[in-house]
Amino acid sequence: MPEREYRPLLDALEARLGTQIALSVAGEDYEALVDRLVDGEVDLAILHPFMLVRARRRAPGVEIVASFLTRGGTTYRGYVVVRDADPARRIDDLRGRRFAYVDAASTSGYLVPRAILARAGHDPDAFFGETVFAGKHRSAAELVLAGEVDGAAVVDEVVRDVDDLAGLRVIAKSDPIPNSAVAARPGLPPAEVAAVRAALLAISTRTDEGRAALGHGRLPWHGFGPGRIEDYEHVAALAADAGAR
Numbered sequence: 001m002p003e004r005e006y007r008p009l010l011d012a013l014e015a016r017l018g019t020q021i022a023l024s025v026a027g028e029d030y031e032a033l034v035d036r037l038v039d040g041e042v043d044l045a046i047l048h049p050f051m052l053v054r055a056r057r058r059a060p061g062v063e064i065v066a067s068f069l070t071r072g073g074t075t076y077r078g079y080v081v082v083r084d085a086d087p088a089r090r091i092d093d094l095r096g097r098r099f100a101y102v103d104a105a106s107t108s109g110y111l112v113p114r115a116i117l118a119r120a121g122h123d124p125d126a127f128f129g130e131t132v133f134a135g136k137h138r139s140a141a142e143l144v145l146a147g148e149v150d151g152a153a154v155v156d157e158v159v160r161d162v163d164d165l166a167g168l169r170v171i172a173k174s175d176p177i178p179n180s181a182v183a184a185r186p187g188l189p190p191a192e193v194a195a196v197r198a199a200l201l202a203i204s205t206r207t208d209e210g211r212a213a214l215g216h217g218r219l220p221w222h223g224f225g226p227g228r229i230e231d232y233e234h235v236a237a238l239a240a241d242a243g244a245r
Contacts, residue, residue, distance in 0.1 A: 012213035016199040030105035047183045049235040050107040061186030066200040067227030068179040075176035077156040078108030081168040091172040099128040100140040100152035112174040113153040114242035141165050178231040200224040
């Protein structure tokens with residue numbers, strides 16, 4: 001997402017905190033972002049659930065500042081999708097076929113299908129005939145629609161909210177997964193963590209100020225919740241079952 005899309009949110013946080021915030025957009029390199037947070041190169045980072053689990057595994061002092069609220073509330077789901085016309089009715093029907101993951105660091109785009117397969121007694125590394133990494137959820141869905149792969153792992157909002165991706169059918173879904181979170185580096189002073197948390201929790205699409213801070217719909221969030229590390233234990237279990245580290 002371009003840096004300019006975050007500017008209204010940063011302006012709102014700077015006004016509440018009385019300090020300037022330097023923004024760095026990490027793009028799709030999830031692991032590099034974890035490295036920077038754990039090594040103290042950045043004070044705060046937006047981490048996807050699996051990345052948060054990995055960060056805390058490396059540095060237990062990484063703290064959840066706040067979790068994101070979306071139209072779906074505090075959670076989302078991972079889907080396995082095929083084309084409408086495909087005969088597959090469940091993930092078992094994709095054995096030996098072509099499949100698109102998103103990224104090896106993605107919860108819904110990687111851990112979910114691998115955990116589903118492992119829990120059904122299959123070897124995720126040997127189940128599909130061919131696998132590719134699409135890089136983005138939308139790209140994975142587009143590969144399915146183009147017939148370049150037979151199935152893909154995607155986040156639920158790709159199917160639910162994107163009209164031009166009609167033609168996909170869900171054949172498997174995960175249990176609810178906690179949303180991404182804002183995490184603080186190890187050693188960030190508790191007073192600073194508390195101040196940022198209070199500032200984030202005050203931002204919501206229920207207010208004019210909050211709607212402006214969240215870009216009037218340009219950012220995919222409706223606000224922030226307190227977030228608890230206990231909520232992410234489910235993701236750690238998914239990672240274990242999927243054979244991911």
